[in-house]
Amino acid sequence: MTRRNTRRRPSPNSRRRSGSRSRSRRGSRRRPRRRFNPAVFIIALILILGAVFVVQSGEDLDSLVHMFSYSNKKADLKAYFDIKGKDDVAIVLGDEYIEKRAKLWDGEYYVDLEVIRNNINPKFYYSKEDGTLKYTTPDTIITSNIGENSWTDSNGGAGEEKYVISKEGDDTLYVALEYVKKYSNFAYEAFTEPNHIQLTTKWDEQAVATIARRTDLRVKGGPKSDVLRRLNKGEEVVLLEEFENWIQVKSADSLIGYIEKKKLKDPKKVTPEPVTDYQEPEYTRIKKDHLINLAFHSIGSEAGNATLTDYISNTKGINVIAPQWLYFEDAEGTVGSIGSADYVKEAHAAGMDVWVIFDDMKNNDKFKLMELLPYAEKRAKIIKEALAQVALLGADGLNLDFESILSEEKSQPFIEFVREMSIACRQQGIVFSIDNYYPIYNKFMNIKEQGVVADYIILMGYDEHTDGGEPGPNSSIGFVEQGLDLVLQDVDPSKVINAVPFYSRAWQEKDGKYGSYVQHMKNVQEYLSTNGISVSWDEEAGQNYGEGTTKDGSPCKIWVEDSQSIAKKIEAMKARNIAGIAEWAIGQESSDVWDVITSYTEGQ
Template structure:
């Protein structure tokens, strides 16, 4: 059975009517009313008001964009300065934030002694062994006990401050800045939130500029970096380093950060007014009228004094002789001597001054120099006894030859000893000279400070290579000598500098691919060369005659000879630098021709 579809198909007219009714229904609906959105209104109002503010304040629309594209996050300033407690104070030294700290104790600012010595005044000395802080002037030693507010001096004076002069904390000695200012020219300014101080000890010209438009000082260069603080229009900043779009600056309250270059105007150079509150005392000195020609006399016992007559017979133009006489005999600071008053009398009759050598190479095995120098009482005993010997012998000067100052921890006790020795020598009219290796090898003897307090600095211009050297080489090549003198002259006036030359060299002997050396004195080196069949020729690089060869027994030798040619080369370099004179190690090692070369230097100026 077939089912029929009984659904009636609509006519075209009915479809049109149906469509018409549908449109009519849609058209009759009411459109929904849009609701008021307060958030949109507020944002729009902020933008409008911000634009009005920018225009009225003289800024451009870029500042408006700044509100939305630049970070406004405030930097943690305690973290910025690494503040670790309520008494911790950060230090800005010149234009640099440093790691060393200051302290704020009882309303007084204290700074790490190392910062003071390295940047403000090197003459403060802390003796942990004695529990004292000392300061020396040309004629006085001022002493204060750690943790106290009183001081005494070596002339019998005393005083009391309104604050504790120095305090210990965190295994560090801190000294009150107001005490340091009594002996130093520098400025400091303190700031809070957070605690930091500005220390200024140099007054060099600096670049500054003015803030053209209000801007942010940021921790780093870039718009997303945290903000240290706002910089207002008209503030001056110090320009430290310039980049493409940013500049590293220091603000007036000693925050160091970065600002956009376009926010600056009126760049210029400014020289700060120096602080001159403290009148530096004058370090007077004894200065000879002529160039010094000093011969070291190597003496191992009292019997060695008898060699003076023979040695002087071969010299020419010598005006100072320096015999090795004084040494530390006991651990309490007792000074021993092998000196001779007759020796001094003979030298004086020959027209020479005598500068007594006081060395540290004959101390007994039971003690070391550093068992003595950190203690004020032992330093005083050494100085008193050494100068008593100089006076007793009738000598004219003291030549200090302490060669064991080869570690940093020995530097401060040694230089304090030097300062105190200089006070005693100055008061007694004794010439004070100090022997030094070139700073190429020894940087712990503080030759700059020596150059202030001593009358003469004697440079031991030799031992470029020693028996302990890994490779053979000259005792004193011209490059070594020139470099050493130039380093010293950066810190010491040339009128105080005497350069010592060697009257010896080293013959290097090879054995199984290794070398050891034997000292050859100038007066016997020609015999050595002849005996071993070694011929030499001039080496311009070292400024010496160089030779190598094989002896009859098959031994290989290398040698850089010290002779009149190499000596003349060194004296020429000394003359060019206008030094105070020449010294020789040691008389008795030389040839007679060497004195003619030296005389042409000392008498030709």
């Protein structure tokens, strides 16, 4: 069945009528008016004004994008510098912000003494016990009382500053930077809002560049990091650390932050002009025109002085003898002596200078160094009495052998004592030498400062392994080389003497543990023979090594100090062109070792 379409095709007239009606209906509906949107208008206006600004300022379109895709949040600069009060001042040391603080008091800038000592000038000494600040030159001790503006010196001078020289605050001593500048070469520049200072103590070459177009210095690398401040076109910045798209820089007002690398131009290297306002005084010294061959003489009592004749009878080439004579008698710093003027005369007749040892080991149950060294009056008493003894004996030098400087607490009083002792030795015209532990074992004796004020620094290049530790050599060649290299980082080689041991340590096992027993060089062959030990050369240790079993059945080991091991050490000393050799101790050696030593000191 066919389905027919019953819809009739409309006639032309009907289409027109239909169309007419349609237009009429549409016409009867009014188009809705678009309402004004102020937000869109404002955004458009900002875009237009931004574009105008970019064009007028000579910037590119990238700056316009920057306005809307980068954070404009300002960083809290007080929080950035950790400012804790109106007097608090942050420190930028070189190109680094440090935690130590400065203070702004009465229009003067004061800096934590620790910052001054570690970075500007180490010679300032604060005695909390005396309430004084001291500065020591080659011939003068300058003293000011904490909280005052006046000073006096050990040569009778005096003066006043326009400011208080030092003040205490927050359990810290702060020293006026203007006072520090009287004795030091450095620069400082102060900034406000917030308070911070730039300290410059080094004048190394720097990488700098110019800001190519205005940009933001940010706390961290990245467009969303807070803004420290706007850097304008043409400003110069110091380049610090470079990353893929960002670079750390320091601005002219010592803000350290990050900018995009593409905002820089004209990179170059510059060297700041050093500050040379202060003329450093010369630390004169007594320097022998030959290599030193110093023999330590262990003396326990006055009777020990009589051993000199016997001890030197089989020696060669010793030009300095150092007897243990001076010590502390009591807690008041009284200096005792077991010295002998006749001993000095005998040594002089044998062609030897005498450097008197002053140590802190005898009577150490009767005194504590921290009851002596922090006090100026006691230091002066000790120095006066010690040098009076040296003069009375007719000796040529003083050898300081303080071996209990084992803490930071003792470090500063000790080095001030050394400075003041050096002044007295210089005035009296005697040699001032100082014995030092191996640097890794004792970091508190400040060998660098000793090397400035003393005539000779003696490295005790032994006791590598001692009783209570694991068995090992007393003074291996690697130990000696490392020790010398560490000292020579801070001290001129013409001042360095290396002390070698005339003894070995024999290690014996008992109850599963090893203990060491000192064997003098002259007796070591007897020990080896008695215990049936044969030795062979250990190249790594630079010593002859042997092991065996003692008569009582105990396992034993020994690294032998002999003429062969001493010769190996001398090779290291020659290579470093140091000032000579010392030996602990005369009377313990085998006679053949002197040929080895004199071949070094006398060039034979």
